[in-house]
Amino acid sequence: MNASYAARLTFATATSLLLASSVLAQEQFAIGASSSGSGPYINGAAISEVVNNAQDGYKFSVQTTGGYRDNLGLVLSDQVDFAFNTLIDLEFAYNKRGDFAEVSNNEAFKDLRQLFIFGIVPENFFVRADSDIHSLEDIKGHAININTPSSFTYGLNLELLKAAGLSSDDFKAGTVSTGQVFDEIQNGVFDGGLHVFQLGLANAQQLSATVPMRYVGFDQKVIDKLNEAYHGLLVPFEIPAETYKGQSEPVQTFGLAQVIFTDADADEEMIYEFTKAFWENLEALKESNSSFRGLTVEIGSRQNTVPMHPGAVRYFEEIGAL
Incomplete structure (x- = not known):
């Protein structure tokens, strides 16, 4: 092996190790959507792609689930980091209304936190x-x-x-x-x-x-x-x-109203970066998917009885939406 080839091989190996460590350094986070091919799953894939391209610190991926009702338990049991639901179901769960009044251990719903409304x-x-x-x-x-x-x-x-x-x-x-x-x-x-x-x-x-x-x-x-x-x-x-x-x-x-939600223990910096990347790239999302048409930051930052996660609050306060 000549010295020039050995030097190139050493450089290539070092570069591969740096890239691998960079990927490993990215924290991985799952977004619970719904069944594969459903509207929520397609939305989740679009959001993940745009947010991943907009920042380097975190890696987000969409995950299939049994649907919006299942997503509540998946978030509260930390099987996904955040998920989609209707604002109605999120509000009803948090306030123990309707069917949620009969759910055992429904006090856990008080840990639910919304990020923002992402579509109607x-x-x-x-x-x-x-x-x-x-x-x-x-x-x-x-x-x-x-x-x-x-x-x-x-x-x-x-x-x-x-x-x-x-x-x-x-x-x-x-x-x-x-x-x-x-x-x-x-x-x-x-x-x-x-x-x-x-x-x-x-x-x-x-x-x-x-x-x-x-x-x-x-x-x-x-x-x-x-x-x-x-x-x-x-x-x-x-x-x-x-x-x-x-x-x-x-x-x-x-x-x-469709809402992205998480729980009270979700990392504030991660939520902030996710929220920022979403809203700063809204036009790209609108071009890729009709679900986001008509969405504005005024709609997205609308507060309800479910508390907004501090990471999302921080972003919306920065841009004057709260």
Whole structure:
């Protein structure tokens, strides 16, 4: 081995060791989302990529989970570092409302801390255009999917029906997941569905491109009555015209605030860097994913009854949002 080759080999080895130690020095953190391929999982992948590219101190990765309800326990048991949920579920858990009042050891929910709201996802009422359904009251006698009984959306839909003076006995209630409903409608199993999903979801666009569909709005009185059951945590939402093929008019509905949360013991510096990287790169997120459209720091920094983690507070105070 000549001296020149030996020197190059020594340099290459030293460089590899430095790179390896740099990777090992990066602390690894998991973001609990939902099932693989779901909207939350896609959002988590986009957020992880943008935040990882924006800073060098921490490495973030999205993790599949059983869904938003499971995410509460995963965070509190330190199986993930932070996770996604609806603001409604986070608030209800923290305040031990609804189903959470009956959960054993629900005092642990007081350790929940929010980082920020990262998006608003609408309730979508979509039906085949060849049906005679033009309002929620018209679903009587039809086959309409309302999601799986274990999902947040299923409970939301039952409350929505109640607010409209209806029940699941008034129609043929389907109980398949959002991922399945589009194929089922295309195959004629259902006349439509009531589902929460992000604006412009690819599966929804594909369905409306192959089967003429109608998106139906809700009466404001029904939304207001529904919001009473959710302590005013629902937000107004308009699905812009032409979001889906054949949808020529805007549709008035309501949305669910989506929140990133952690627990009280999460490292303040890590949370600060994550929050900063997210908000300083919001435009890149908007370009990559329609879920972030319309998001502003004013929406994101909105405080609720769940305390905001000190790391997030620090960032929002720095930029004058709090």
